[in-house]
Amino acid sequence: MWQLAGQQLGSRLILGTGGAGSPQALERAIVASGTELVTVALRRIDAGGPGGLLDVIERCGVRVLPNTAGCYTATEAVKLAHLAREAFETGWVKLEVIGDERTLLPDAVELLAATEQLVADGFTVLPYTNDDPVLARRLADAGAAAVMPAGAPIGSGLGITNPHHIRLIRQSVEVPVVLDAGIGTASDAALAMELGCDAVLLASAVTRAADPAGMAEAMRYAVAAGRLAYESGRIPKRFYALASTVDEGRPEL
Amino acid sequence: MWQLAGQQLGSRLILGTGGAGSPQALERAIVASGTELVTVALRRIDAGGPGGLLDVIERCGVRVLPNTAGCYTATEAVKLAHLAREAFETGWVKLEVIGDERTLLPDAVELLAATEQLVADGFTVLPYTNDDPVLARRLADAGAAAVMPAGAPIGSGLGITNPHHIRLIRQSVEVPVVLDAGIGTASDAALAMELGCDAVLLASAVTRAADPAGMAEAMRYAVAAGRLAYESGRIPKRFYALASTVDEGRPEL
Amino acid sequence: MWQLAGQQLGSRLILGTGGAGSPQALERAIVASGTELVTVALRRIDAGGPGGLLDVIERCGVRVLPNTAGCYTATEAVKLAHLAREAFETGWVKLEVIGDERTLLPDAVELLAATEQLVADGFTVLPYTNDDPVLARRLADAGAAAVMPAGAPIGSGLGITNPHHIRLIRQSVEVPVVLDAGIGTASDAALAMELGCDAVLLASAVTRAADPAGMAEAMRYAVAAGRLAYESGRIPKRFYALASTVDEGRPEL
Amino acid sequence: MWQLAGQQLGSRLILGTGGAGSPQALERAIVASGTELVTVALRRIDAGGPGGLLDVIERCGVRVLPNTAGCYTATEAVKLAHLAREAFETGWVKLEVIGDERTLLPDAVELLAATEQLVADGFTVLPYTNDDPVLARRLADAGAAAVMPAGAPIGSGLGITNPHHIRLIRQSVEVPVVLDAGIGTASDAALAMELGCDAVLLASAVTRAADPAGMAEAMRYAVAAGRLAYESGRIPKRFYALASTVDEGRPEL
């Protein structure tokens, strides 16, 4: 169990819903992942009405975390967050303020400004940030309920390109650290937890895998494995070997 | 489920028993790991008799895999394997023929000679080898039931120092590949499975962790996670981002 | 030859003077490095007068690049830059606005603000930045004459912790990219150049080495090597081997 | 200056001649590399006679090191070495005994057998080996004049896939260690030297680069840089920053 903004959560995996091939595939992945919190975007309604995404989420019994994907300025992101609060009756928001369309990395200045505004507006702000420890601390100082650094560009599957910075972020803030973006496979998620992250948020790694439900289960175990390893005190790294079998009592043959 | 030398095994984790602080700690770790196969060494009996290690193993309901730890020549290792067969009534042997006491890495020439002899003697030979794909193939050609390459020196906790070679080994042989030695933490074990290994063998990473049972559970999940990820078809790595949220339908605010 | 803010420079190595054990050691290192540009700080004058640092630099025939080390706000840094311009009769400034005393990483918001101000004040601004490609682009857009991303924390010797981000920065801006901070050894400097950087700025790696002049010469060659490699079109990476000796004409023996 | 089998050599770069597009390109690369020793293969003579390779080498004033490329058994390699001695009037041989055509990695058992035989036959044996420290020591014990571990498969350009093993090899033998195979770019060569290698042998990285002469010059500097760095005592790696500019004397502005 861990706490995010005062909420108890059993699973340390947050699942993004983007990229799934069908609602059915998404639903199977949500169930297999064991997550309790999934992100959604806010987009123009189709002719047919609100559509079934919320039904899927409701059936799975998980909470909704709206994002502000696609916003390039604090102003836009703040407006979209307010709309999301109205649509989903939640004050939680995964705050994205993108600075570059090729990398989809956040714009530090706009992100901080939007965080300040949304905190003032009473939101529980979960900013998607880069891996800069200084920005992470400023976001936390501004009232962010967690910081969510990218391991690598969204959807890139490159894993955690700078583990050192994730460690530094873990030391720089008191709030939860959620590794968000870049995860490609299970060992990436386990590593994130071993670096001290409190949770992992991922979408493409599961939704775009050949077998999304299988990969969702992999991520469920990977996050559990990484957290247990973090808590269990791993052995130190050694340059040379250290025998696991004692030499004493070796026979003369 | 996977097969090792014709045996069905549910768990893909093989646990070495060396390094545990007490029989109780070992037993808790074995249980928490979910393993079905544990290694033991053969050493001179103490005054008090055979001791309780076999009792622990029996209570846990797991199979025994004797090793030839401490042998530096094929001759010694072959003799010790024969003694182990007599003691434990099993023809399986984790064959270790060490070439260097600082790294505890195997001696290629002696290891191959011992494998050939023990195969001729009817053993199920599971050689602890280095990460050389050519030697792996020669061991398999000589009749080894699996090849067990080191990720890094025994007890070093350095993880998998050369993932490329593990991949090459996986392509070089038909028999199971068991990553043996070097694992330090959960993400290392997950990575081993993602590289295509059929199982992971580890001792120190669990037995010498601050909380052996906690780390054993971590490894249980890590191996499951890595295997699922391997089977589920991970996303490709991309240099740039790929949005997980579609841009279409983004409002003008 | 390359150009920095309209100046032709032969050497792609910029040397920081901090950390040297003596003026003599510094002078030998400057000479051995082949650099044409060295950084200096601005600090309170000692009882004895301006001291010999400028004399050393003059004897070496290199240009001075003042820094704003130790500033934590844009306001401070701007003031210090103006003082430096007065002291050294140069409008060039290595702009440092630190955000955290443990990592000495820059504060994105303050750095951008200071850059904007100093550009408006007519300076040639060379900001020491983090490895965020979005911030790099904003600094360039604000008129920075180059961007100087950290490879790792100042003096850490960790090298380039995120080569992917350095590549992305190289693609994000038109101005020169100078890898600044984190270099530990020659291969780090060569790698920086291979990633497409136009130059490398380093201090501790040379001044705190056991043999500063020897390491300065190493860095001189490393930067040249990396640049040549970058320009010469390296071979692609292959999973398997590609024989360098042809098989054709092999004798039957 | 360093010594290989009693010979003084100024350059620590050994250049393989395979892969060059033309004799002219090869000659320019040899000159640009500064090497004093180049490898050649022995193949069936063409209709036109011995061909110009030896002329190129003679014009460059460098020594010839024949290889046994393409041999898969000790017997073949030994025969080819004897032929090379006759052709080139040198007892030096780069001994290759390949174990696998996909990776072109050596066969440990055959390589050791061939080394023993050629040492007995009075050759100066320079075996191309894998990165196994135990095999390296056995080759040295058998009388090899140096050991030449692969950093990665021949022509792969993957660099040094297991730096830990290269370090271990450096500690395991007294004879020179020459990093042979796998180098892709300048920083790889510098790293090899920083790991303690005495020299680097490479072919494809230069001969197959877009600009062979440019890359040859890059490698010349890279090897010099890496060696100087190795000898100059690099700074330790630190988790946090260490300021290169002192804080003392910072003004109050």
Next chain:
Amino acid sequence: MPDVSVNGSPARVPAGHTVADLLRAATGSPAPRGVAVALNGTVVRRADWPTTGLSEGDRVEVLTAKQGG
């Protein structure tokens, strides 16, 4: 009959038409679950939907949940 824009497309709505009327026409419900409305770039609170009228030139955005990372 004011001309407005709904989700970027031109639309003509009856005089006196409210946000709730618009939603009823679009989704079958005057207060559909999981929907938010922006009028000229500003959120309209759910409680105000029945009483917020549309005027000539208004830009209305009607949004709902879509898959997103």
Next chain:
Amino acid sequence: MPDVSVNGSPARVPAGHTVADLLRAATGSPAPRGVAVALNGTVVRRADWPTTGLSEGDRVEVLTAKQGG
């Protein structure tokens, strides 16, 4: 009363003493589970323990399971 070596330590055993006798003295059982015996470097099969006598100068190794990686 031949002098033998058991696990590297000198021991004197009665004349006609067998491997099984030695094991009984050492472990309480003539055929303990999880034990192997080498006589002068060669394994003695379990079935042969009762009939394998010890002679002057014999080196006996009595081995059992220990924790090992």
Next chain:
Amino acid sequence: MPDVSVNGSPARVPAGHTVADLLRAATGSPAPRGVAVALNGTVVRRADWPTTGLSEGDRVEVLTAKQGG
């Protein structure tokens, strides 16, 4: 005789003392090379040193080049 602060330390200077006078006392030259002066946090241009007087409570910073990264 105004009381001022020079580089953080209290100092008493003669009435009418200028920045140039202060520099001469400190360095031997009224316009030393490689030196900058801040008066109450603001740079004093080199050209203004001879004509910038010091007043009671002034904070003067006299700076020069030090080794820095």
Next chain:
Amino acid sequence: MPDVSVNGSPARVPAGHTVADLLRAATGSPAPRGVAVALNGTVVRRADWPTTGLSEGDRVEVLTAKQGG
């Protein structure tokens, strides 16, 4: 006129033909620089080229330097 194989190709050489004769025919010199010769898989020392005759069925390999890594 024995039938031999030279570098894998069949060849007919005059009776009494030596290795040196073969080399002269192939390269213009009876002792070309940078060349080695194997006769039936075994090296023929340079000094023995003029006196080593070829017999029916001999396999001759004439080798020289090629680019190699």
